[in-house]
Amino acid sequence: MTDPRERTERGSPKRDVNGRVEHSTKVLRIPSRSLLVRRPPFRGHPQASFAVAFDDITERDDALVRESEYRFTPLSLGVVEDRDVDAIRERLAGPGKMSRVLRRPTVLLSYFTLRDLGPLLDAVRRSGLNQRATVYAGSYGANPRAEALVREEACLYAPMLALRNVLPSRLPPTATGRVAAGREAGRSFRDAIRSLPDAAESWQFDELSYRVASSRPAREFARGVLAGLLHGRAQDPDISGFVWLAARAFSLPLRPVDAELDAFWHVVDAAASHIVGEEFPPFVGDPAAAAHAEDAGRRALSAGGPIRRSLALRYMAGITPGYRLAPGLGGNVDGRSRTFVNRWRGRYLAARHGADVRSFAVFNFRFGNASPQVMNDVLRAIARAL
Numbered sequence: 001m002t003d004p005r006e007r008t009e010r011g012s013p014k015r016d017v018n019g020r021v022e023h024s025t026k027v028l029r030i031p032s033r034s035l036l037v038r039r040p041p042f043r044g045h046p047q048a049s050f051a052v053a054f055d056d057i058t059e060r061d062d063a064l065v066r067e068s069e070y071r072f073t074p075l076s077l078g079v080v081e082d083r084d085v086d087a088i089r090e091r092l093a094g095p096g097k098m099s100r101v102l103r104r105p106t107v108l109l110s111y112f113t114l115r116d117l118g119p120l121l122d123a124v125r126r127s128g129l130n131q132r133a134t135v136y137a138g139s140y141g142a143n144p145r146a147e148a149l150v151r152e153e154a155c156l157y158a159p160m161l162a163l164r165n166v167l168p169s170r171l172p173p174t175a176t177g178r179v180a181a182g183r184e185a186g187r188s189f190r191d192a193i194r195s196l197p198d199a200a201e202s203w204q205f206d207e208l209s210y211r212v213a214s215s216r217p218a219r220e221f222a223r224g225v226l227a228g229l230l231h232g233r234a235q236d237p238d239i240s241g242f243v244w245l246a247a248r249a250f251s252l253p254l255r256p257v258d259a260e261l262d263a264f265w266h267v268v269d270a271a272a273s274h275i276v277g278e279e280f281p282p283f284v285g286d287p288a289a290a291a292h293a294e295d296a297g298r299r300a301l302s303a304g305g306p307i308r309r310s311l312a313l314r315y316m317a318g319i320t321p322g323y324r325l326a327p328g329l330g331g332n333v334d335g336r337s338r339t340f341v342n343r344w345r346g347r348y349l350a351a352r353h354g355a356d357v358r359s360f361a362v363f364n365f366r367f368g369n370a371s372p373q374v375m376n377d378v379l380r381a382i383a384r385a386l
Contacts, residue, residue: 108361160204186228203241210248250297291351323368349385
C-alpha cells in the first residue's frame with residue numbers, strides 16, 4: 001500500500017554498461033525517513049562526529065521490501081552523489097578539516113600466523129605506515145591474542161571469514177533458504193567477534209570468488225553471509241568490512257542487473273567499507289602495463305550503475321609480497337634479485353597510486369612472504385607510494 005505522505009518523482013532512466021535501463025528512483029518525503037545516520041564502524045571513527053540530514057532520500061522502487069527483509073535501507077540508496085555528501089560534511093566540519101580525515105588512506109594486512117604477527121607489526125612501526133594511513137590487520141578467524149597484539153601497535157583488528165569454509169556442499173533448494181543459511185553463517189562469525197575482549201572494528205570477507213560470480217545459488221548464499229556480517233544479532237551494532245574481490249570475478253560488475261543481482265549489489269554496497277581487488281600479477285615485464293591490466297576490476301565497477309560506481313570509489317588494490325609462489329599469487333616467478341623485486345613492486349604501486357588508488361591491502365604473509373626482510377620491503381614500498 002502506498003504511504004499517503006509519499007510523493008514520487010521520475011527522472012531520466014539510467015543505463016548500465018550494457019545499455020540496459022536500470023531501475024528508476026523515487027523520492028521519499030517522509031519525516032521519519034528524512035534523517036540518514038550511517039552508524040560509524042567503531043567508537044571514535046571520523047564518521048561518528050556527524051550525522052547528515054537529507055530532505056529527499058532516493059530509493060529504488062523495491063527498497064522498502066528489501067528493508068523489511070534485511071533490516072536495513074541500503075546506504076547508497078539513502079545517499080545522493082558522493083560529491084554532494086562530501087560537501088555537506090566539509091561544511092559541518094569547517095574548511096579543510098573533515099576533507100583531510102576522510103581522505104586518509106587505508107592499509108589492510110591480511111593472512112599471517114600468530115608467530116609471524118609480531119615481526120609484521122614491527123615492520124609497520126619501522127615503515128611509519130601508521131603516520132600515513134589507518135592500518136588494519138587480521139587473519140582467518142577471530143583470535144584474542146592477535147587482537148591484543150594488533151591493538152598494542154595502534155592498529156585496528158579485522159578478522160577474516162573464508163566463504164569456502166562456510167559454503168555448504170549442498171545449498172538449500174530455495175533462494176530464501178540460501179540467503180537465510182548465509183546470514184546465519186555471517187551472524188555466527190559476528191558471535192566470535194563479540195566474544196573478543198574488545199569489539200573488533202571491522203572484518204574481512206574472503207571472497208567474491210569465481211563461483212560467486214558464475215553461480216546464482218552461491219551468490220545468494222554469499223549475499224546472506226554479508227548481511228549477517230554487517231548486522232550480526234539483534235543486540236549487535238552494524239559493522240561494515242573489507243570484501244575481497246577475486247580476479248576471476250572482475251567481470252561480475254559488468255553483468256546486466258536483474259532483480260537478483262540488484263539485491264546482491266545493494267547488500268555488498270551496505271556491507272563493504274572497502275572492496276579489495278586481488279591484484280596478484282607476476283613480477284615480469286612493464287610494471288605500469290601490469291598495473292593497468294590489474295585495474296580491470298575497478299574499471300568494471302566504475303562502468304556500472306550508481307551502486308557499482310560507489311563501490312569503485314571504495315576500491316583498494318590488494319597485492320602480495322611476491323615470494324610465496326603458488327597458483328594465482330603471481331610474484332617473483334622468475335626468481336629475480338631482491339633489488340629487482342623491490343624496484344618492480346615500487347613502480348607497480350606508484351602506477352596504481354597515479355591511477356587514483358589511494359588505499360592498499362597486502363595478502364599472504366606466509367612461507368617466503370613471512371621473512372622480516374620481505375615484510376619490511378613491502379610495507380616501506382607502500383608507505384612510499386602513499
